[in-house]
Amino acid sequence: MIIETERLILRPFTENDAEDVYEYLKSPEVNCFACMKLSSLKEAVQEMKRRVGETEYYFAIILKESGKVIGEIEAYPESGEPHSDVNAVKDTFSPCWMLNAEYQGKGYAFEAAHAFFDYLFKEKGARRIYAYTEDYNLPSQHLCEKLGMRKEGLFKEFVSFVNNPDGTPRYENTYQYAILKKEWHDS
Numbered sequence: 707m708i709i710e711t712e713r714l715i716l717r718p719f720t721e722n723d724a725e726d727v728y729e730y731l732k733s734p735e736v737n738c739f740a741c742m743k744l745s746s747l748k749e750a751v752q753e754m755k756r757r758v759g760e761t762e763y764y765f766a767i768i769l770k771e772s773g774k775v776i777g778e779i780e781a782y783p784e785s786g787e788p789h790s791d792v793n794a795v796k797d798t799f800s801p802c803w804m805l806n807a808e809y810q811g812k813g814y815a816f817e818a819a820h821a822f823f824d825y826l827f828k829e830k831g832a833r834r835i836y837a838y839t840e841d842y843n844l845p846s847q848h849l850c851e852k853l854g855m856r857k858e859g860l861f862k863e864f865v866s867f868v869n870n871p872d873g874t875p876r877y878e879n880t881y882q883y884a885i886l887k888k889e890w891h892d893s
């Protein structure tokens with residue numbers, strides 16, 4: 707699947723993307739992506755091999771004018787409620803988004819996420835899209851709000867991605883945002 711916007715192309719990853727991806731994943735900006743850190747270009751190549759074949763829900767964000775991979779966006783179908791029946795309809799998605807810091811503040815994240823949401827709602831059967839974001843991550847909260855997502859709540863000390871210097875888990879406060887298909891202005 708390829709999604710095109712005015713300035714961007716969203717397409718599946720290829721093995722040739724390793725260098726561009728290494729550029730932003732050698733030092734993930736936020737704790738929630740700490741586990742995605744790549745320590746070498748070799749590791750980036752391995753990671754690209756793992757991503758090849760992910761054609762429906764995991765996209766590289768490409769700048770049309772240069773062909774460079776400037777970030778990524780992904781979300782997989784899940785049932786809305788963690789304890790739901792195994793046969794429950796998987797019509798809920800929770801996106802992760804990340805841009806190379808050099809390309810932030812230019813509206814690319816919004817352009818990519820808007821197109822991705824449109825795709826999920828119109829072509830992949832999404833009924834509800836929700837996003838988790840740390841209480842200190844103002845750019846991500848701003849993006850959720852620009853996409854028309856409602857702030858649904860704050861989960862205090864919800865999750866830990868990294869440890870404190872003394873080895874104890876560092877818990878983070880997490881906002882949940884969401885939007886329903888019937889609320890999507892393009893539906």
Ligand SMILES: CC(C)(COP(=O)(O)OP(=O)(O)OC[C@H]1O[C@@H](n2cnc3c(N)ncnc32)[C@H](O)[C@@H]1OP(=O)(O)O)[C@@H](O)C(=O)NCCC(=O)NCCS
Binds near residue numbers: 738
């Ligand atoms: C979260 C993240 C993807 C947001 O990216 P971003 O570049 O700040 O978001 P946008 O694409 O919406 O751009 C924002 C700003 O670009 C500016 N901009 C410049 N040119 C623009 C254009 N042509 N069109 C639109 N906006 C433009 C605007 O000032 C806009 O801010 P505004 O909405 O107040 O007008 C980015 O901060 C990131 O990758 N962070 C690290 C990873 C992360 O935290 N992921 C989320 C974990 S929960």
